[in-house]
Amino acid sequence: MINITLKQLRYFEAxxxxxxxxxxxxxxxxxxxxxxVQIKDLEENLGVVLFERSARQVRLTGFGxxxxxxxxxxxxxxxxxGDLARLAKDRMVGRLRxxxxxxxxxxxxPTLIQRLNTAHSGLDVHIRETMTQKLISELLDGRxxxxxxxxxxxxxxxxxxxxxxxxxxxxxxxQEASAPVPSPExxxxxxxxxxxxxxxxxxxAVSFCNFRSTLPSDGLDGSSLSTxxxxxxxxxxxxxxxxxxxxxxxxxAPVSLARFEGEEPGRTIGMVWRKTSPLAPQLMEIAxxxxxxxxxxxxxxxxxxxx
Amino acid sequence: MINITLKQLRYFEAxxxxxxxxxxxxxxxxxxxxxxVQIKDLEENLGVVLFERSARQVRLTGFGxxxxxxxxxxxxxxxxxGDLARLAKDRMVGRLRxxxxxxxxxxxxPTLIQRLNTAHSGLDVHIRETMTQKLISELLDGRxxxxxxxxxxxxxxxxxxxxxxxxxxxxxxxQEASAPVPSPExxxxxxxxxxxxxxxxxxxAVSFCNFRSTLPSDGLDGSSLSTxxxxxxxxxxxxxxxxxxxxxxxxxAPVSLARFEGEEPGRTIGMVWRKTSPLAPQLMEIAxxxxxxxxxxxxxxxxxxxx
DNA sequence: ATTGATCATAGGAAAATCTTATCGCGACCA
DNA sequence: TGGTCGCGATAAGATTTTCCTATGATCAAT
Numbered sequence: 128m129i130n131i132t133l134k135q136l137r138y139f140e141a142x143x144x145x146x147x148x149x150x151x152x153x154x155x156x157x158x159x160x161x162x163x164v165q166i167k168d169l170e171e172n173l174g175v176v177l178f179e180r181s182a183r184q185v186r187l188t189g190f191g192x193x194x195x196x197x198x199x200x201x202x203x204x205x206x207x208x209g210d211l212a213r214l215a216k217d218r219m220v221g222r223l224r225x226x227x228x229x230x231x232x233x234x235x236x237p238t239l240i241q242r243l244n245t246a247h248s249g250l251d252v253h254i255r256e257t258m259t260q261k262l263i264s265e266l267l268d269g270r271x272x273x274x275x276x277x278x279x280x281x282x283x284x285x286x287x288x289x290x291x292x293x294x295x296x297x298x299x300x301x302q303e304a305s306a307p308v309p310s311p312e313x314x315x316x317x318x319x320x321x322x323x324x325x326x327x328x329x330x331x332a333v334s335f336c337n338f339r340s341t342l343p344s345d346g347l348d349g350s351s352l353s354t355x356x357x358x359x360x361x362x363x364x365x366x367x368x369x370x371x372x373x374x375x376x377x378x379x380a381p382v383s384l385a386r387f388e389g390e391e392p393g394r395t396i397g398m399v400w401r402k403t404s405p406l407a408p409q410l411m412e413i414a415x416x417x418x419x420x421x422x423x424x425x426x427x428x429x430x431x432x433x434x
Numbered sequence: 435m436i437n438i439t440l441k442q443l444r445y446f447e448a449x450x451x452x453x454x455x456x457x458x459x460x461x462x463x464x465x466x467x468x469x470x471v472q473i474k475d476l477e478e479n480l481g482v483v484l485f486e487r488s489a490r491q492v493r494l495t496g497f498g499x500x501x502x503x504x505x506x507x508x509x510x511x512x513x514x515x516g517d518l519a520r521l522a523k524d525r526m527v528g529r530l531r532x533x534x535x536x537x538x539x540x541x542x543x544p545t546l547i548q549r550l551n552t553a554h555s556g557l558d559v560h561i562r563e564t565m566t567q568k569l570i571s572e573l574l575d576g577r578x579x580x581x582x583x584x585x586x587x588x589x590x591x592x593x594x595x596x597x598x599x600x601x602x603x604x605x606x607x608x609q610e611a612s613a614p615v616p617s618p619e620x621x622x623x624x625x626x627x628x629x630x631x632x633x634x635x636x637x638x639a640v641s642f643c644n645f646r647s648t649l650p651s652d653g654l655d656g657s658s659l660s661t662x663x664x665x666x667x668x669x670x671x672x673x674x675x676x677x678x679x680x681x682x683x684x685x686x687a688p689v690s691l692a693r694f695e696g697e698e699p700g701r702t703i704g705m706v707w708r709k710t711s712p713l714a715p716q717l718m719e720i721a722x723x724x725x726x727x728x729x730x731x732x733x734x735x736x737x738x739x740x741x
Numbered sequence: 742a743t744t745g746a747t748c749a750t751a752g753g754a755a756a757a758t759c760t761t762a763t764c765g766c767g768a769c770c771a
Numbered sequence: 772t773g774g775t776c777g778c779g780a781t782a783a784g785a786t787t788t789t790c791c792t793a794t795g796a797t798c799a800a801t
Binding site: 130131132133134173174175176179180181186188189190193194197198200201204205207208209211212213215216221222223269272284401403404405406 | 437438439440441480481482483486487488493495496497500501504505507508511512514515516518519520522523528529530576579591708709710711712713
């Protein structure tokens, strides 16, 4: 049993429009017999006669009428399929699912989203904010297109590109502003406030201070940098935050900032995606937009950072 | 530039469902390379990647998702096209446009339509009532599927089949009931009421009476048999009507009926259609239904007719 | 009856599609 | 770390489909 083909439907449609095999064939850029044969095949496939052929004219049968209406809809839908592809090919369009870690999202996203919307207005950006581990797993599952996390990720199957580096700065209560900046080792003497487990930033802070391993949770771990800074403002301890968080987090708390001396702690934020992702070329473009957004933030906020 | 084919869409759809080239190919009853090639061709035609192939799984891209939704709609529509044909092929289904002359329509149609509706309930019957000349022209134009008219039509391009014969009976006022039945020649002495020009029945009546040609209109031509009979009842003249009209038309007028002697006038009613019409087989069936309807009418009304 | 127009059919050529065989890559296991 | 396995891509030849040219058949008009 042979199937209906789109070719047959196109020929059929041409014949309904021209009512003449020869002219319809011309319109399809084929010979008249080729069209005759395809129409005949179509009719045989269906088991129904579509056209009434008389010497003078070619006319649709009643069934042919109904058939033609539906066939036209189908051909239009197929053409739209092509249009859809043509659009998607040229501009960057469609859903883009980006995962971002919580110690970056609140500071970067406002600027980034604004830039994406202006640079690639066809994009439908979805944001997922959660910790690295979850992001990577969702990425590998195909539930995200890309993720912005701290490098390195070193997951086989994922490609990564660096976006920007940033240092961590010390946050102390306002009264301590003039005290000397402690060394990493000195940090161990102080009450260091940390994020909950699972945040890569927690691990990086711990690592900087050369703590042996993850500290036993003392029940004071914060769920966000915002919380940590508020606690510092209340005199409970000290903490580290990445430069990018400074403008947002230190605006409303009585805290003082200080850079570390010597080898400053810091991190590299990068973008990762599946090596197999067909979006790779577009993602490289997106990465560039992220770099510009980060650069813009850094420039805007230079005056707020300690020297 | 090669076009999208339904085959490609079907393979594509299978691949979206199975997420595995080999199994999708099995489902399509083709080899895995054949499917690979068709998917590749489809992607190249579109200029967009539809699937992300990794070692572990085959996943739709974001665009592929949208594409799949539309593709499914298209495949469904094409399948429906096949269903439509399958239905139309078996049963008698769809629009059937029947033309009927005015001297038959009012008497035959009630019974005929009832029979058609029970015998072929899938039919969507449209009736057009007008004079032979117009019916033939509309039939040739393809605006009617068939017509019920008086034979012969002798139009090249039309096929015809007889349905039934009927005699014409004389209609006189009730007072004339016992007068002798005139011969055709005797009719010329009487005031004969006729239908307007264009009705075949007028021509047949005129012909029976051996009038030289069409009479000059005297302004009294009736537009329907009903009118003529009412005029006869009012004592204005006499007229002829076909047997089939007797039960309806003589019920409410003070008239008497009489058969002619010797060679009775009459007509053959038949069905005509374009020789090229693909409906021919169905129309032969319809003709049989008409014959049964006519027979039923004749039986029902036998007692009303003059002997 | 001949001619012109039109659609159908036939036969061989060209194009597409399919199958089998094989490659290449990445994952998984020892 | 190297072998093996699963899976998709690629290649080459066979098969099927589609097409074109030429010709046949039909019907209307001259």
